[in-house]
Amino acid sequence: MSVTIKDIAKHAGVSYSTVSKALRDSPLVKKPTKTKILKIAEELGYQPNVAARSLVQKKSFTIGVAWPSVERVAPSILITKINDLLEEHSYTTLLSINKLESAIATFNRFQVDAILVFGETEEEINNLKIQSTVPILYYGIEQHSSFPTIDVNRRLAIKIAVDYLQTICHQHIAFIGDLSSTDPMQKDKLLGFLEAMGIERPSDSPEFIVPTNGLEVHDGYLAAKSLLSSNKQVTAIVSGSYDLTRGILRAASEIGLTIPTDLSIISYDNIPQAENLDVRLTTVGVPITRIAQHISQTLLTIIEGETAENSIILEPELSIVDSCAPLP
Amino acid sequence: MSVTIKDIAKHAGVSYSTVSKALRDSPLVKKPTKTKILKIAEELGYQPNVAARSLVQKKSFTIGVAWPSVERVAPSILITKINDLLEEHSYTTLLSINKLESAIATFNRFQVDAILVFGETEEEINNLKIQSTVPILYYGIEQHSSFPTIDVNRRLAIKIAVDYLQTICHQHIAFIGDLSSTDPMQKDKLLGFLEAMGIERPSDSPEFIVPTNGLEVHDGYLAAKSLLSSNKQVTAIVSGSYDLTRGILRAASEIGLTIPTDLSIISYDNIPQAENLDVRLTTVGVPITRIAQHISQTLLTIIEGETAENSIILEPELSIVDSCAPLP
DNA sequence: TTGTATGCGTTATCAT
DNA sequence: ATGATAACGCATACAA
Numbered sequence: 001m002s003v004t005i006k007d008i009a010k011h012a013g014v015s016y017s018t019v020s021k022a023l024r025d026s027p028l029v030k031k032p033t034k035t036k037i038l039k040i041a042e043e044l045g046y047q048p049n050v051a052a053r054s055l056v057q058k059k060s061f062t063i064g065v066a067w068p069s070v071e072r073v074a075p076s077i078l079i080t081k082i083n084d085l086l087e088e089h090s091y092t093t094l095l096s097i098n099k100l101e102s103a104i105a106t107f108n109r110f111q112v113d114a115i116l117v118f119g120e121t122e123e124e125i126n127n128l129k130i131q132s133t134v135p136i137l138y139y140g141i142e143q144h145s146s147f148p149t150i151d152v153n154r155r156l157a158i159k160i161a162v163d164y165l166q167t168i169c170h171q172h173i174a175f176i177g178d179l180s181s182t183d184p185m186q187k188d189k190l191l192g193f194l195e196a197m198g199i200e201r202p203s204d205s206p207e208f209i210v211p212t213n214g215l216e217v218h219d220g221y222l223a224a225k226s227l228l229s230s231n232k233q234v235t236a237i238v239s240g241s242y243d244l245t246r247g248i249l250r251a252a253s254e255i256g257l258t259i260p261t262d263l264s265i266i267s268y269d270n271i272p273q274a275e276n277l278d279v280r281l282t283t284v285g286v287p288i289t290r291i292a293q294h295i296s297q298t299l300l301t302i303i304e305g306e307t308a309e310n311s312i313i314l315e316p317e318l319s320i321v322d323s324c325a326p327l328p
Numbered sequence: 329m330s331v332t333i334k335d336i337a338k339h340a341g342v343s344y345s346t347v348s349k350a351l352r353d354s355p356l357v358k359k360p361t362k363t364k365i366l367k368i369a370e371e372l373g374y375q376p377n378v379a380a381r382s383l384v385q386k387k388s389f390t391i392g393v394a395w396p397s398v399e400r401v402a403p404s405i406l407i408t409k410i411n412d413l414l415e416e417h418s419y420t421t422l423l424s425i426n427k428l429e430s431a432i433a434t435f436n437r438f439q440v441d442a443i444l445v446f447g448e449t450e451e452e453i454n455n456l457k458i459q460s461t462v463p464i465l466y467y468g469i470e471q472h473s474s475f476p477t478i479d480v481n482r483r484l485a486i487k488i489a490v491d492y493l494q495t496i497c498h499q500h501i502a503f504i505g506d507l508s509s510t511d512p513m514q515k516d517k518l519l520g521f522l523e524a525m526g527i528e529r530p531s532d533s534p535e536f537i538v539p540t541n542g543l544e545v546h547d548g549y550l551a552a553k554s555l556l557s558s559n560k561q562v563t564a565i566v567s568g569s570y571d572l573t574r575g576i577l578r579a580a581s582e583i584g585l586t587i588p589t590d591l592s593i594i595s596y597d598n599i600p601q602a603e604n605l606d607v608r609l610t611t612v613g614v615p616i617t618r619i620a621q622h623i624s625q626t627l628l629t630i631i632e633g634e635t636a637e638n639s640i641i642l643e644p645e646l647s648i649v650d651s652c653a654p655l656p
Numbered sequence: 657t658t659g660t661a662t663g664c665g666t667t668a669t670c671a672t
Numbered sequence: 673a674t675g676a677t678a679a680c681g682c683a684t685a686c687a688a
Contacts, residue, residue, distance in 0.1 A: 002436070002461040004681055015659045020683060030657060045459045050437040051379040051388075052681030055664045060379075083425055092434050095423040097411055106420050108330070109378045110438075131373045133330040217546040218575065247546065332665055343675045348667060358673060380665030383680045 003044045011040045023048070054111050063299055064107035064134075065095045066117045075118055075140075077271055081292035082116070089300060100124060104132050113303045116295065119185070135302040139295060140185060148302060150295055150312045152270070152286045154185055157316035158192030161238045161266040161284040164318055166196075168326035170236040170264060172208070173197070176223045176248060177240030177268075179211040186215075189240050189268060207232055212244060220247025228255050228263075235327060236264040242271055242281075249277060260325035267323070282324035286314045331372045339368045351376070382439050391627055392435035392462075393423045394445045403446055403468075405599055409620035410444070417628060428452060432460050441631045444623065447513070463630040467623060468513060476630060478623055478640045480598070480614045482513055485644035486520030489566045489594040489612045492646055494524075496654035498564040498592060500536070501525065504551045504576060505568030505596075507539040514543075517568050517596060535560055540572060548575025556583050556591075563655060564592040570599055570611075577605060588653035595651070610652035614642045 009016035021029045022037040054060040063086060065079060083093045096103035107115050112134055119140035138149045165173050175193040178186045199205045210227050212219035220243065227234060228251060239245040245267035257263045259279045270285040291314060337344035342361065349357045350365040382388040391414060393407060411421045424431035435443050440462055447468035466477045493501050503521040506514045527533045538555050540547035548571065555562060556579060567573040573595035585591045587607045598613040619642060
């Protein structure tokens, strides 16, 4: 049986409403009584009952995150960041790994203050039978006007990378990316490459588009190995993800290519580079901290009831460092 | 504003206590009224308020999962399975990625019925300041008597693998595993290898212990490449994880070794092998479905208030298939 | 400054 | 078979 404010009241010899005020640090209660009550609460290991509180306040200070694909690594870093930011505003995040439909139902029953949905396709969202009382924010689907959405412009990111390579005189530029799944995020990157290179269909220029079988380091390694061992005169590679890039670097070093002298690389990326690589990577993308800030800010806004702007698209930045050099 | 049983009552022209009974499918209410009420509830998109319910029932039918390290892939498959099993008993799981201390606090405030803690070290657990009203089950720490624990005998698993290889005449057996972190689970596997081989310290026989820099496919690939290119006469490899094994297979095939003719491999593993590899792997470990069943069963038991057996250790199985053959 | 009373949405008990 | 009412833990408007 857990301890309630009434227990504290009994110990302190005051009424339980005084305890309630003291715990909420109300100015309506004298310093001495307040400290005394706080001390007793501490000793008794009091934890406020969210159920009771959210019943009366109609607010739980909790944000539900629907996350059907726990297996994916990239979003998990983002979630951690968002969680930290929301914590600063005294909100807690709770994740559900159920199917989207039942995750939303659960969060509604729990009366969370807002729901964040991660990387579902637009079709899944439109097929939802459920109507949610709680406001929902979607991340990682294509822009759409009928519900609030926040996303990253991946197409433009890759385009920026290619454009930059071209301005520093590269012509034989290859794209290594994962096209094995139906993941729209990965497809978007290819589209950016095609657009920047002025290619209509991938089949028009298959020699410079190297599809991988996944997003792991080894997938990048295999793709780069096959590309670089062939005798195509590639001078630059645009990589679809940080992990793929790590594999590419490994392949290049095995073949004896120096970065950026023999080969330039720009990596799509929005995660901080913890790992110490041989080269500091030139990257393009939206920094993950910026994404996290936007998402948590938007969540707080829609909780306030102010209808936030629908369809926010974050624009990528090119961060030029060492893995990329102009052609003579 | 969300719809309550009172709203339904108004629409149906009955008292709200009747609605409550109807929704809970009580036999105390007539068929016609029941169906009518259910229909209205459906139309109005009614979702029961967990706060109110758990306040009076002192039960939320929810299990909190403390999961501070979202980034790791292996446990996520396990969580998904546990979630499915609990769902069959009409329990919902909610994950928290906060630090253990605040995750437990949150779950206590939410009055979840039980908490499952994933892969913390014993030290962290002993340092917890917080006292939890809610029963806690720990997974993936060393056995300990003072709180309920469930874990897998990894040491024995690797030992079984080595023993088996020795009975089929292998002598030059190598171990490839991740020793880069302080993860006790990985250390345990090494201990099993040392024990089975009769080695005191790793430094006594460094040529057959190949540490990797992580648990990814590529880490296994690199380790195997260096091991197999050297001229040590290794006839069998015991691998610390499924991903490492994938890398090892890749390296072997590049070098031109046929499995199991030229090289036997036993992989530690407790995940189902979705991927189609060239060889069906001989594995050792506790099947993940069995782990999930034990965990969810134990959770339900401790919720009932029956003090479950402390420190359950699941014993591994050897599953002999194709990647392993006797030496002539 | 402190105490009393009311209501949040639901279940459960009791009366009709 | 249905309705009225108390109780769960808490916040808050109001009374003292």
